[in-house]
Amino acid sequence: MFYYGGMTIDLASAGNAEARQAALAALGQQTRELIDAVVLTEVPEDEITSVTAELAALTGRLRALRRTSPQPFEIGPDGTPRHVGNAVAGPVNPHALPLIIESTPERTVRAELAFRPSHEGPPGWVHGGVTAMIMDHLLGHAAAVAGSAGMTGTLSVRYRRPVPYGEPLLATAEHTRSEGRKSWVDGRIALPDGTVLVEATGLFITPSDWVGRFDPA
Ligand SMILES: CCCCCCCCCC(=O)SCCNC(=O)CCNC(=O)[C@H](O)C(C)(C)COP(=O)(O)OP(=O)(O)OC[C@H]1O[C@@H](n2cnc3c(N)ncnc32)[C@H](O)[C@@H]1OP(=O)(O)O
Numbered sequence: 435m436f437y438y439g440g441m442t443i444d445l446a447s448a449g450n451a452e453a454r455q456a457a458l459a460a461l462g463q464q465t466r467e468l469i470d471a472v473v474l475t476e477v478p479e480d481e482i483t484s485v486t487a488e489l490a491a492l493t494g495r496l497r498a499l500r501r502t503s504p505q506p507f508e509i510g511p512d513g514t515p516r517h518v519g520n521a522v523a524g525p526v527n528p529h530a531l532p533l534i535i536e537s538t539p540e541r542t543v544r545a546e547l548a549f550r551p552s553h554e555g556p557p558g559w560v561h562g563g564v565t566a567m568i569m570d571h572l573l574g575h576a577a578a579v580a581g582s583a584g585m586t587g588t589l590s591v592r593y594r595r596p597v598p599y600g601e602p603l604l605a606t607a608e609h610t611r612s613e614g615r616k617s618w619v620d621g622r623i624a625l626p627d628g629t630v631l632v633e634a635t636g637l638f639i640t641p642s643d644w645v646g647r648f649d650p651a
Contacts, residue, residue, distance in 0.1 A: 562593055
């Protein structure tokens with residue numbers, strides 16, 4: 435139970451927790467839109483200064499009551515693992531795209547995505563570190579749904595063509611083999627017509643204390 439700004443907030447209630455997650459996800463999305471507005475704005479300098487002051491005030495309001503670390507890894511009401519604070523897939527984290535990953539019956543994974551102007555690296559194209567981050571996470575998720583959840587040991591990325599932002603793309607990945615605690619996963623980001631832009635291969639290693647801990651249902 436928290437007392438904040440005249441309101442009593444009961445975080446222990448499951449219903450309230452879901453409503454709170456939805457509110458935080460909406461805040462995360464609004465912040466992403468703010469980030470894109472910042473990188474694209476052409477408003478006059480005095481308006482920029484005025485908005486900056488308003489944002490400082492808003493930042494202060496959010497800091498009035500805060501956690502010591504981002505939202506935790508948890509099991510959702512439908513029984514699936516979720517990590518709402520994750521830097522790539524977390525809806526509550528403005529850094530996240532967020533990547534919305536679907537698993538297939540064959541235990542491969544896919545995610546429809548569109549990068550934003552704030553992901554720009556080379557002029558007009560997405561930063562290679564951003565696409566590598568997406569590949570790292572998606573390949574890690576593919577290892578997990580195949581029953582081999584692990585930490586990235588190595589990630590090899592081949593940039594075949596520049597990646598556009600603002601266009602629909604498809605990322606896919608699949609676990610290819612395991613030897614003991616080591617698992618190999620392949621993935622790619624492609625245009626809707628199948629043209630591959632980025633290819634990646636990762637070696638994921640299940641830490642000893644994770645063995646059996648994240649086995650899929
Ligand atoms: C559950 C949901 C998951 C959702 C997806 C999340 C994806 C997130 C992806 C990430 O970003 S993870 C963050 C980036 N990666 C790291 O921070 C990893 C940091 N490194 C470590 O924590 C440890 O080094 C690691 C767990 C990878 C390995 O430690 P261990 O102590 O378990 O390894 P050990 O020394 O026992 O070696 C086991 C085997 O792995 C090999 N190995 C270890 N580290 C390696 C490495 N980095 N690259 C290649 N091989 C490696 C090692 O040679 C050996 O091979 P052999 O069995 O054949 O002898």
